[in-house]
Amino acid sequence: xxxxxxxxxxxxxxxxxxxxxxxxxxxxxxxxxxxxxxxxxxxxxxxxxxxxxxxxxxxxxxxxxxxxxxxxxxxxxxxxxxxxxxxxxxxxxxxxxxxxxxxxxxxxxxxxxxxxxxxxxxxxxxxxxxxxxxxxxxxxxxxxxxxxxxxxxxxxxxxxxxxxxxxxxxxxxxxxxxxxxxxxxxxxxxxxxxxxxxxxxxxxxxxxxxxxxxxxxxxxxxxxxxx
Numbered sequence: 001x002x003x004x005x006x007x008x009x010x011x012x013x014x015x016x017x018x019x020x021x022x023x024x025x026x027x028x029x030x031x032x033x034x035x036x037x038x039x040x041x042x043x044x045x046x047x048x049x050x051x052x053x054x055x056x057x058x059x060x061x062x063x064x065x066x067x068x069x070x071x072x073x074x075x076x077x078x079x080x081x082x083x084x085x086x087x088x089x090x091x092x093x094x095x096x097x098x099x100x101x102x103x104x105x106x107x108x109x110x111x112x113x114x115x116x117x118x119x120x121x122x123x124x125x126x127x128x129x130x131x132x133x134x135x136x137x138x139x140x141x142x143x144x145x146x147x148x149x150x151x152x153x154x155x156x157x158x159x160x161x162x163x164x165x166x167x168x169x170x171x172x173x174x175x176x177x178x179x180x181x182x183x184x185x186x187x188x189x190x191x192x193x194x195x196x197x198x199x200x201x202x203x204x205x206x207x208x209x210x211x212x213x214x215x216x217x218x219x220x221x222x223x224x225x226x227x
Contacts, residue, residue: 001190004039006198007176013039020047022066023121023135030068030131039194040066048137061142061150063116063190066135067197071205073129078122080209081201082106085118085134087216088200092192094219095170096162096183098151102219108138109221113149115139134197140186151189169215170199 004011014034019025022040024047030036042065045058058064086102093100093108101109108116116138123130139150155162162183177195180188203212 001187004191004194006037009037011037011039013041016040016042018042018044018046021045021135022048022064023119023133026066026068026133026135027121027123036068036070036131038068040068041190045137058137059142062140063136063138063186063193065137065190065193066133067194068131068133069201070131071129071201074127078120078129078132080204081132081134082118082120083209083216084200084204084212085120085136085197086200087212088198088203089118089136089193089196090219091167091170091215092179092196092199093183095164095166095179096192097160097165098154098162098183100219101221102216103221110149110151110154112221113147114145115149115151134201136193136197138189138193140189152186155183 001013003013014025014029016025019042022042022045025042026038026040029038029040042058044060045064048058048064082105086106086108090100090102090108099110100115103109103114106118107114116136119135121133121135139148141150141152144150164179164181166179177199179195180191183189183192200212
């Protein structure tokens with residue numbers, strides 16, 4: 001998978017076997033003049049970042065990905081992108097029968113264990129967004145901490161049938177996206193996550209936060225292990 005097509009536009013995917021952080025590399029490529037939107041992926045991160053500056057363990061086997069966009073929005077809106085991104089990814093994963101939950105604000109949980117997380121970073125000029133990077137890490141077959149969970153292990157243990165059954169929310173405006181009929185492998189997960197980020201971004205840019213919040217809040221867990 002070398003690129004991704006969205007709204008008749010090809011988004012190049014810059015892949016690295018190892019780097020410090022996909023978010024950092026996305027910013028570097030932007031400064032070098034790469035045309036957005038584009039994606040950065042890595043097989044392994046040596047300095048992955050989570051919320052509040054925490055380290056994100058990023059060994060091989062996990063999905064580590066950043067999406068760089070250049071929306072033209074006011075400065076007070078970037079925080080909404082984290083919610084819309086989490087909303088988009090979880091809504092699609094749930095459509096594959098994954099009982100995904102959200103730990104406020106940006107963590108993906110499965111069986112009360114951390115499956116992944118999203119980190120949004122922005123660059124602002126004259127109170128307007130110059131660019132935004134949405135970074136996401138999802139455990140697939142990588143080694144995870146004690147309070148973490150890998151999706152591949154979960155699928156093998158639960159033996160659930162991960163056929164795609166879109167929710168009513170996902171049917172709205174999602175006709176332009178392709179969805180794999182089943183979530184079977186890492187390639188499917190990568191495609192699903194990219195689609196989730198872009199679909200959530202599209203829903204927010206078209207409808208605002210009000211229409212996203214109810215579905216986002218419906219998946220919030222009230223208490224969970226600290227991780």
